Amino acid sequence: MSDLHDMEMRQVYGITLNKLIAGNPNVMCLEADLSKASGTNPTVAETNPGNFVNAGVAEANMIGIGAGLAIEGKVPFCATFSCFASRRVYDQIYLSVAYANVNVKIIGTAPGITQGPNGGTHMDFQDLATMRVMPNMHVYSPCDPYELRAMMRHMAANVQPTYMQLVRPKVTPVFNESYAFDPEKAVVIREGDDVTLVSTGYITSFAVAAAEALAGDGVSVDLLHYPSVKPFDVDTLVTSAKKTGAVVTVENQSIIGGLGGAVCEVLAERHPTRVTRLGIPDRFGEVATEQYLFDKHGFGPEHIKEACRKAATVRT
Amino acid sequence: MSDEFDKEAAGHVADEWRYIVTDMICRAGSGHIGGALSLIEIMHTLYYRVMNVDQENPLAPDRDRLVLSKGHAAPVLYVALAYKGFFPASLLGTMNADGTTLPSHADARTVPGIDATTGSLGQGLSVACGMAKAAKLDGQKHTVFCIIGDGESNEGQNWEAAMFAAHHKLDNIVSITDYNKLQIDGFTDDVLSIEPLADKWRAFGWEVFEMDGHDWDDIYTNLKKAKSVIGKPTMVIAHTIKAKGCCPVENTPGSHNVKVPDQEAYDKFIGGLTTQDVEVPY
Numbered sequence: 001m002s003d004l005h006d007m008e009m010r011q012v013y014g015i016t017l018n019k020l021i022a023g024n025p026n027v028m029c030l031e032a033d034l035s036k037a038s039g040t041n042p043t044v045a046e047t048n049p050g051n052f053v054n055a056g057v058a059e060a061n062m063i064g065i066g067a068g069l070a071i072e073g074k075v076p077f078c079a080t081f082s083c084f085a086s087r088r089v090y091d092q093i094y095l096s097v098a099y100a101n102v103n104v105k106i107i108g109t110a111p112g113i114t115q116g117p118n119g120g121t122h123m124d125f126q127d128l129a130t131m132r133v134m135p136n137m138h139v140y141s142p143c144d145p146y147e148l149r150a151m152m153r154h155m156a157a158n159v160q161p162t163y164m165q166l167v168r169p170k171v172t173p174v175f176n177e178s179y180a181f182d183p184e185k186a187v188v189i190r191e192g193d194d195v196t197l198v199s200t201g202y203i204t205s206f207a208v209a210a211a212e213a214l215a216g217d218g219v220s221v222d223l224l225h226y227p228s229v230k231p232f233d234v235d236t237l238v239t240s241a242k243k244t245g246a247v248v249t250v251e252n253q254s255i256i257g258g259l260g261g262a263v264c265e266v267l268a269e270r271h272p273t274r275v276t277r278l279g280i281p282d283r284f285g286e287v288a289t290e291q292y293l294f295d296k297h298g299f300g301p302e303h304i305k306e307a308c309r310k311a312a313t314v315r316t
Numbered sequence: 317m318s319d320e321f322d323k324e325a326a327g328h329v330a331d332e333w334r335y336i337v338t339d340m341i342c343r344a345g346s347g348h349i350g351g352a353l354s355l356i357e358i359m360h361t362l363y364y365r366v367m368n369v370d371q372e373n374p375l376a377p378d379r380d381r382l383v384l385s386k387g388h389a390a391p392v393l394y395v396a397l398a399y400k401g402f403f404p405a406s407l408l409g410t411m412n413a414d415g416t417t418l419p420s421h422a423d424a425r426t427v428p429g430i431d432a433t434t435g436s437l438g439q440g441l442s443v444a445c446g447m448a449k450a451a452k453l454d455g456q457k458h459t460v461f462c463i464i465g466d467g468e469s470n471e472g473q474n475w476e477a478a479m480f481a482a483h484h485k486l487d488n489i490v491s492i493t494d495y496n497k498l499q500i501d502g503f504t505d506d507v508l509s510i511e512p513l514a515d516k517w518r519a520f521g522w523e524v525f526e527m528d529g530h531d532w533d534d535i536y537t538n539l540k541k542a543k544s545v546i547g548k549p550t551m552v553i554a555h556t557i558k559a560k561g562c563c564p565v566e567n568t569p570g571s572h573n574v575k576v577p578d579q580e581a582y583d584k585f586i587g588g589l590t591t592q593d594v595e596v597p598y
Contacts, residue, residue, distance in 0.1 A: 050453065053449065055476075055480060056476075056479070056480070058476035058479070058480070060438075060439075060442065060472075060473045060476060061442045061445070061473060061476035061477050061480055063442070064439050064440075064441075064442020064443045064445065064446060064473065064477065065442055065443075065445050065446035065449065065477075065480065066446060067432075067439075067442070067443045067446055068383075068432070068442065068443040068444060068445060068446020068447040068448070068449070068450065069446040069447070069449060069450050070446070071424075071431065071432060071443070071446070071447055071450075072446070072447050072450035072451070072454075073450070074446075074450050074453075076446075091436055091439075092436075092439055092442075092473075094436075095433070095434075095435060095436040095439060096433070096436075096439050096442070096443055099433060100424065100425065100432070100433035101425060
């Protein structure tokens with residue numbers, strides 16, 4: 001078992017950034033007064049102070065600085081809470097990064113309901129959706145430490161404006177040391193015939209558990225994990241939907257526009273299939289535990305199982 | 317260099333640029349004439365006397381950079397770059413035409429010699445900070461120039477960048493405010509005053525110079541001085557006249573973006589210029 005296995009995701013983020021800097025001194029770590037929350041302070045700040053830039057509580061400026069650094073050949077990773085990294089600086093990302101097509105990596109930490117105690121003001125359920133509709137952007141959500149590391153290596157090695165969600169605490173690993181990331185490919189974690197279950201981000205570990213439990217109940221799940229919601233691997237989804245005729249999506253996001261939205265768009269055009277979207281409905285967040293929000297909005301492990309069971313009985 | 321400068325010849329070039337900028341906008345049917353014409357002498361001085369650039373190698377690592385944060389003034393930048401030989405001047409006539417590489421706002425993706433893509437106001441100084449920071453990290457000695465508008469100075473992001481540049485002692489930034497006293501909805505003092513502007517920048521830790529943005533000597537002297545400031549970024553406040561040289565709209569709020577729907581309007585704008593006998597290069 002690797003040392004990554006038991007690390008907090010933000011620890012993996014900081015350590016991986018240090019390794020990337022060691023391999024390429026142009027890699028930069030940008031923060032907006034949340035560097036401890038992102039896991040880069042002291043990890044990166046002390047090991048690579050020359051590559052660490054704190055913009056202060058000025059997210060718009062951080063994105064612009066990132067764009068300027070990228071124009072000059074640097075590879076800036078700019079992190080802040082996902083609510084600030086997406087909706088607060090949407091125009092800065094749109095114009096100075098995506099439209100200008102410069103190599104900035106934007107990291108939205110504590111996505112969706114993982115903002116817990118900070119509550120509704122800090123919860124962003126829309127970043128996968130809002131970033132996905134921006135031309136030139138790649139949009140990723142890693143499910144575990146191995147995928148996070150592989151994704152960051154890919155980001156540092158490729159000239160490509162990118163937005164990545166980063167859940168901060170420990171999560172249940174899904175993959176292992178051998179994992180390789182390809183933004184063009186979904187990962188078929190489990191093959192089945194009764195229902196297609198599609199997930200992204202740390203929710204995938206719940207999907208894995210749900211699929212295993214369903215197998216014991218005689219429901220066989222084709223489990224697709226999408227580390228990248230843009231680019232979106234169309235073929236893997238369509239092939240699976242043709243096989244099962246029933247699709248359930250689950251994500252730590254609004255059911256409007258994110259992974260569920262992407263799945264619906266693809267299937268509507270390529271292979272119309274009934275889709276059940278699990279996530280947060282058209283609501284704002286609130287101060288609460290993850291369990292409370294899973295139960296309230298119906299996208300926890302039990303809800304995933306139930307939705308798959310139902311979907312399998314009303315196949316298209 | 318200043319000794320060799322032929323003010324009379326430069327004056328003729330400035331008249332020619334005013335004519336071409338106006339003609340480009342007229343052919344396009346509309347455009348941001350005011351904020352382009354207020355920058356004619358400044359842009360000429362930057363590209364001919366102050367900035368180190370190489371049209372044969374537009375991405376030369378040691379070149380000086382320019383971020384035209386008020387991206388709507390792109391027509392004057394396009395003319396300067398074409399005259400310097402960054403791209404054929406024949407392209408100037410295609411501005412805003414379908415499929416053009418010269419859009420209304422400055423575009424680094426399609427125009428050789430442009431260092432940053434701009435158009436959404438308030439973002440350019442942040443980008444300039446990133447470029448200047450990169451230069452410091454890499455031990456490069458060039459200067460990053462950044463032109464912002466007075467109306468644009470309403471945008472809060474400028475002041476985030478102002479704090480950052482001073483904190484990081486980015487003395488390789490020379491910013492210029494095109495202070496023509498007008499923004500889209502009227503005079504800046506009526507819409508949202510930016511005064512006391514010099515004091516604001518000083519309070520943010522910047523060196524501040526003021527100049528007449530249409531006086532060749534004043535522009536050259538202040539930009540050279542700004543380039544040599546050590547330990548802090550510099551703001552040069554350029555007092556200018558919006559739409560300078562185009563009589564029908566000079567110093568009027570309406571000059572921000574003019575519509576040129578027909579020959580009559582074309583004749584009005586072109587006829588309002590001091591020089592008429594210009595052969596456009598397209």
